[in-house]
Amino acid sequence: MGREEKLLELVERGINTVKDLSRELGVSVMTVYRTINRLEERGIVYKKQGKVFLKDEPKTCRVCGKTLDGRNDFIIRRGKRSITACCPHCGLILLMEEGEASLILAKDFITGKPVNGVSAFYVVGSKATPCCAPSAIVFENKEDAYRFYRGFGGRLCTFKEAMDCLKESLKVNKVVWTSLK
Ligand SMILES: [Zn+2]
Numbered sequence: 242m243g244r245e246e247k248l249l250e251l252v253e254r255g256i257n258t259v260k261d262l263s264r265e266l267g268v269s270v271m272t273v274y275r276t277i278n279r280l281e282e283r284g285i286v287y288k289k290q291g292k293v294f295l296k297d298e299p300k301t302c303r304v305c306g307k308t309l310d311g312r313n314d315f316i317i318r319r320g321k322r323s324i325t326a327c328c329p330h331c332g333l334i335l336l337m338e339e340g341e342a343s344l345i346l347a348k349d350f351i352t353g354k355p356v357n358g359v360s361a362f363y364v365v366g367s368k369a370t371p372c373c374a375p376s377a378i379v380f381e382n383k384e385d386a387y388r389f390y391r392g393f394g395g396r397l398c399t400f401k402e403a404m405d406c407l408k409e410s411l412k413v414n415k416v417v418w419t420s421l422k
């Protein structure tokens with residue numbers, strides 16, 4: 242679990258002063274401030290009278306900060322919390338950073354229906370970039386994914402392969418991981 246995720250859980254439990262957070266997380270006050278500022282920039286928390294509060298529904302992508310328009314949503318559920326990324330590209334990056342999820346919901350590119358992100362097929366790095374680049378596009382069935390891949394290139398992947406493939410292309414393209422800045 243990343244530091245941001247831990248901090249959010251503490252805040253959810255009502256531990257929301259910088260001093261308490263720094264003690265609970267075992268990091269310096271400065272680090273807590275930096276973490277909070279990052280979360281605030283992305284619209285996930287806000288500060289009031291020296292305390293941190295969660296915003297009800299983050300309307301921006303946790304990774305790139307784009308406004309969520311619901312078209313390419315990639316939802317990661319962990320217990321009761323759910324995190325929404327603007328698209329599978331950002332969703333997979335979130336999963337790389339934060340690890341396990343109890344449920345992953347992606348949207349089928351053809352039908353727009355929510356599909357299980359783990360059993361879906363992905364075309365990574367094609368010429369089509371509906372949201373973030375390199376794009377990762379989700380299909381419920383392999384045939385659709387294959388047809389798309391034939392037309393737009395990239396790589397046809399399973400969920401696990403898509404993660405590795407994206408990791409690889411991020412390295413190759415030296416794309417800055419906005420979430421790690
Ligand atoms: Zn994003």
Ligand SMILES: [Zn+2]
Pocket residue numbers: 305307327328329330331372373
């Ligand atoms: Zn995106």
